[in-house]
Amino acid sequence: MSHRTDNxxxxxxxxxxxxxxxxxxxxxxxxxxxPEGFATYSGTILLKGSVPAKSDxxxxxxxxxxxxxxxxxxxxxxxxxIKILLRKTSPEVQILQTAYMNKRQKPLVQLxxxxxxxxxxxxxxxxxSGALGGDAYLLKxxxxxxxxxxxxxxxxxxxxxxxxxPDLVKLKEYISAIQHRSLASIVNDAIRMMDDSAQEDLxxxxxxxxxxxxxxxxxxxxxxxxxxxxxxxxxxxxxxxxNFLELLLDRPLSYLRLLVDGYKTQFYGVNLSQAVEExxxxxxxxxxxxxxxxxxxxxxxxxRLGMEGVVRDARRIEADLQDDYLxxxxxxxxxxxxxxxxxxxxxxxxxxxxSGSPVKRIKKHTRLHLETLLVKMIEKAECVSSRS
Numbered sequence: 001m002s003h004r005t006d007n008x009x010x011x012x013x014x015x016x017x018x019x020x021x022x023x024x025x026x027x028x029x030x031x032x033x034x035p036e037g038f039a040t041y042s043g044t045i046l047l048k049g050s051v052p053a054k055s056d057x058x059x060x061x062x063x064x065x066x067x068x069x070x071x072x073x074x075x076x077x078x079x080x081x082i083k084i085l086l087r088k089t090s091p092e093v094q095i096l097q098t099a100y101m102n103k104r105q106k107p108l109v110q111l112x113x114x115x116x117x118x119x120x121x122x123x124x125x126x127x128x129s130g131a132l133g134g135d136a137y138l139l140k141x142x143x144x145x146x147x148x149x150x151x152x153x154x155x156x157x158x159x160x161x162x163x164x165x166p167d168l169v170k171l172k173e174y175i176s177a178i179q180h181r182s183l184a185s186i187v188n189d190a191i192r193m194m195d196d197s198a199q200e201d202l203x204x205x206x207x208x209x210x211x212x213x214x215x216x217x218x219x220x221x222x223x224x225x226x227x228x229x230x231x232x233x234x235x236x237x238x239x240x241x242x243n244f245l246e247l248l249l250d251r252p253l254s255y256l257r258l259l260v261d262g263y264k265t266q267f268y269g270v271n272l273s274q275a276v277e278e279x280x281x282x283x284x285x286x287x288x289x290x291x292x293x294x295x296x297x298x299x300x301x302x303x304r305l306g307m308e309g310v311v312r313d314a315r316r317i318e319a320d321l322q323d324d325y326l327x328x329x330x331x332x333x334x335x336x337x338x339x340x341x342x343x344x345x346x347x348x349x350x351x352x353x354x355s356g357s358p359v360k361r362i363k364k365h366t367r368l369h370l371e372t373l374l375v376k377m378i379e380k381a382e383c384v385s386s387r388s
Contacts, residue, residue: 041132041170043306043337044090051098058092060099067111068104076115078369085127086376090336093130109137119324120370123332131336132174135159138329139175139183142190149194153287154326156190158316158333161209161291162253162298162309168210184210198285201241205291208249217255226262229272233279241283248292253308256299272296307343314347321365331374341381 039048054060063084070077070084088096100108112124126134138159142152160183163171172183179186187206191199225247232239248256263272273296276289284292294312301311313334320326334341345358355361359382362374 038091039170041090041167042135042333043340044131046130046132046170047091047094051094053095053099053102055091055095058095060092060096063096064099064103067100067108071111071115078116078120078372081112081115081124082369082373082376085124086373086380088127090130090132093128093133097128097130097133109133116369118370119328120368120373122325123328123370123373126329126332131333132170134333134336135171136175136178139186140179143186143193145193149287151323151325152190152194153290154316154320155329156187156206157291157294158330160187160206161294163209165212165214169212172210194287198283198288201245201283201285201288202291204242205245205249205288208245211250214252215250217251219258222255222258222262223266225259226266229259229263230267230275233275233281235281244283248295253299256295257302260296260299271300273300303343307340310340310343311347313344314351317344317348318351318361321361324366324370327362327365328370328374331377335377335381338381345378345381 037048039046066080066084070080085093097108100106100111104111109125109128112128113121116124125137129137138155141147142155147155159171160168168183175181175183175186184207187210188203191202191206194202228239229244229247232244248259251259260272263275264270267275273293276284276292276296279289297312297315298309303310313330317327317330320330334344348358356364358378359375362378363371366374
């Protein structure tokens with residue numbers, strides 16, 4: 001027997017009631033090896049459509065009671081909450097959400113938020129939301145007034161930029177069905193709340209990242225584009241900021257790799273990301289540079305299929321290690337894809353190896369329940385890696 005609960009953030013397929021028709025008309029590409037009745041998002045499996053009361057491998061009954069008791073005794077039993085939520089896959093989270101709502105008439109994420117606080121609250125809320133629901137949860141945060149411009153930009157960049165087109169379609173449809181607005185409107189509103197001098201250019205950059213289809217580029221165009229990029233970075237006015245952004249953002253990763261290799265070969269081993277960071281062209285604001293460098297770091301570090309951006313993500317984790325919120329968001333979002341998460345952890349360990357293992361760094365920079373949550377998350381991934 002299947003159940004659907006309108007109040008829960010479940011993945012809705014195209015054509016679901018309430019879906020934004022302007023979003024739903026975007027061309028859809030079926031993900032490679034996407035099982036019938038399921039969807040893939042960020043490298044993890046999601047249940048599509050109606051969510052069953054249980055699956056062949058997961059019955060949520062004990063977890064529903066365990067979570068209820070953990071939140072309704074003498075104080076919150078955080079150890080139990082961590083134990084239950086940390087071991088769930090995204091499909092199991094969807095089943096658990098439905099089961100909890102049916103049994104207790106309260107959304108699971110709302111319960112978690114009411115019982116916790118700070119970055120620890122964010123971590124548990126993301127775990128209770130699943131991969132796709134977690135991104136939607138964070139997109140609500142980017143338009144809250146208390147969110148800083150720095151965090152707002154980081155969240156927008158990591159959720160939207162360099163995402164696969166199938167992932168973007170699912171995110172757009174999900175946001176439309178659950179929040180009743182378009183992804184583009186959220187992005188635009190968030191950018192207009194930022195204290196950046198180039199808001200319109202940022203909006204254009206994210207618009208290019210959210211286009212439904214990538215532009216086809218001939219290999220012969222790469223070197224001419226390299227010259228155009230070089231000219232722009234040196235301040236030539238013949239190339240507009242819009243044209244410059246189109247050269248970098250409205251492109252497939254395969255083209256970007258040719259572009260960064262061509263730039264490095266043509267200009268004496270200088271990485272294009274470095275050239276963008278060091279450019280003094282006033283048209284490139286710090287926020288816009290951050291988005292472009294994020295894209296270029298993805299292309300500059302060659303990885304095997306499915307591991308794109310691993311080096312980039314590891315460096316971003318280390319760079320903001322003292323920011324509990326971003327640290328938590330990045331680790332929880334990464335953990336939904338176990339193989340990729342282990343690769344990120346391995347790369348993170350290579351960044352400033354003198355700082356010790358990822359677990360040692362977490363223990364140094366976090367405290368209390370957040371420390372427990374993140375350490376157990378990493379240890380779980382490393383335990384699977386050692387067994388394999």
